[in-house]
Amino acid sequence: MPAPRQGRQLLAAVRAVVLATVALGLVYPLLMTGIAQVIAPSKADGSLVTSADGTVVGSSLLGQGFLDGSGDPLPEYFQSRPSAGDWDGAASGGSNLGPNSTELADTIAERRTEVAAFNGVPEADVPADAVTASASGLDPDISPEYAAIQVQRVATARGVSADEVAALVDTATAGRDLGVIGAPSVDVLELNLALDEQLG
Structure with a gap:
């Protein structure tokens, strides 16, 4: 496999990991916390x-x-x-x-x-x-x-x-x-x- 192709695949993999990390580790928890604070603030606060x-x-x-x-x-x-x-x-x-x-x-x-x-x-x-x-x-x-x-x-x-x-x-x-x-x-x-x- 040519080296440029390997580089493109590695770059795509890194982008996917970064995107998944931001979406699932930051955006999703913040979104769920916000919804919980609106729907059931007492339960959301413990x-x-x-x-x-x-x-x-x-x-x-x-x-x-x-x-x-x-x-x-x-x-x-x-x-x-x-x-x-x-x-x-x-x-x-x-x-x-x-x-x-x-x-x-x-x-x-x-x-x-x-x-x-x-x-x-x-x-x-x-x-x-x-x-x-x-x-x-x-x-x-x-x-x-x-x-x-x-x-x-x-x-x-x-x-x-x-x-x-x-x-x-x-x-x-x-x-x-x-x-x-x-x-x-x-x-x-x-x-x-x-x-x-x-x-x-």
């Missing part, structure tokens, strides 16, 4: 959640821990699912331990004992999502069953009735999508914000 005073306290899409400075769970708040990455979005992921892992079995047993003791319930009443992390480690929701075993503990810590706390749990509970898809869930951040705003 589905941020603010408290009553306007402070950003998290995202409706990401779970977080409700812990004190020592890393211990705060009794006045509902607790999220465990997280293999400590609810760090940059470290999203599971433990990668399989069902035959003795380490996983031991971790679950330890968590079950801790959750039962913290909430003052029998270990048999501790649901699966209280002791297992989600695949992402960032699931913002818990099951109504996990919320239910936390009601009395939260009510006692806040000096209010369990019925008042249970009513807020009901408000923060979402049903199945279209009535049949998925499972009912409780938004932990929404629930804890409601606790602060309504029950102090």
Whole structure:
């Protein structure tokens, strides 16, 4: 093949790479971001959640821990699912331990004992999502069953009735999508914000 022809092909290939890089790496993302900002600005900005005073306290899409400075769970708040990455979005992921892992079995047993003791319930009443992390480690929701075993503990810590706390749990509970898809869930951040705003 003559050298000039090779040069033309190389130049065409470089142009194609540059064009694809500009179109797919710059123009397309900017276009999609602009459309998202117009159609759904809240979601485009990360589905941020603010408290009553306007402070950003998290995202409706990401779970977080409700812990004190020592890393211990705060009794006045509902607790999220465990997280293999400590609810760090940059470290999203599971433990990668399989069902035959003795380490996983031991971790679950330890968590079950801790959750039962913290909430003052029998270990048999501790649901699966209280002791297992989600695949992402960032699931913002818990099951109504996990919320239910936390009601009395939260009510006692806040000096209010369990019925008042249970009513807020009901408000923060979402049903199945279209009535049949998925499972009912409780938004932990929404629930804890409601606790602060309504029950102090």
